[in-house]
Amino acid sequence: MQDFYASVFVYNLTMAASHEAEAAFSKFEHQKRKYVYQINKNVALAEVRSLLIESLCEENLELRAELFRQTMATIASNELPVRPGRSFEHNVKHKSLKYPLNKKSAL
Secondary structure, three states: OHHHHHHHHHHHHHHHHHHHHHHHHHHHHHOOOOOEEEEOHHHHHHHHHHHHHHHHHOOOHHHHHHHHHHHHHHHHHOEEEEOOOOOOOOOOOOOOOOOOOOOOOOO
């Protein structure tokens, strides 16, 4: 049960950081772009996890603030275009091919 609450906590921190980073790069929406952009959630989750671990280990408050600024800059710089109407079928391969030729078992 503790793992569940820890996951929810990290996810909530990630979404809060994503919203803040989106607000930071929404200032540049006056630029002519073909697509609307959003934060890369996978990068944001990885950055928030590393920030959480590093900030809990760091005692100096100025270094914690610098870690936070660097993390927010990284999250804001990793943005993805939202392309409307993107839907691709998932190609399901034959299930009996557990280890195809290019991915053989290591045993």
